[in-house]
Each structure stands twice: as C-alpha cells, then as structure tokens.
Amino acid sequence: MARTAPWHVTNDPVYHNNNACDAGTRLLTKATLGTGGKRLCATCDVLNRADSAAVTGGAERFGRFRRGV
Numbered sequence: 008m009a010r011t012a013p014w015h016v017t018n019d020p021v022y023h024n025n026n027a028c029d030a031g032t033r034l035l036t037k038a039t040l041g042t043g044g045k046r047l048c049a050t051c052d053v054l055n056r057a058d059s060a061a062v063t064g065g066a067e068r069f070g071r072f073r074r075g076v
C-alpha cells in the first residue's frame with residue numbers, strides 16, 4: 008500500500024489518496040485528480056497512518072492526538 012496523489016469522483020463525499028483503499032481504487036476509472044474540497048476517506052486515513060507508522064514508528068500516536076482534538 009502507498010499514499011498517492013489525491014483523487015475523487017463527483018458523487019462521492021470523500022476523496023482518496025491511498026492505492027490500497029478498495030473503495031477508492033474501484034472509482035479510479037472515473038476519478039478526477041485532487042481532493043475536490045472534500046474530507047479524506049476513513050479507509051485511506053487508516054491506511055495512511057499505517058504507512059507513516061511503519062516509516063517513522065511514531066506517527067500513530069500523533070495521529071490519535073490530532074483525531075482527539
């Protein structure tokens with residue numbers, strides 16, 4: 008899995024930016040690049056956190072802190 012440039016589709020309330028997101032990759036054929044001003048897909052968010060935790064070993068705690076605000 009990997010974080011990528013963001014994409015979204017018109018009738019989806021969220022954008023995606025991780026190519027391991029099943030819901031997101033299913034939309035890729037009709038997707039537009041960019042966030043569309045939407046919020047991040049929850050699945051992509053989790054995948055991104057897993058990615059950065061694997062790289063830095065400390066990002067998961069930071070993510071929880073930010074989510075709790």
Ligand SMILES: [Zn+2]
Pocket residue numbers: 022023024025028030031048049050051052
């Ligand atoms: Zn997603």
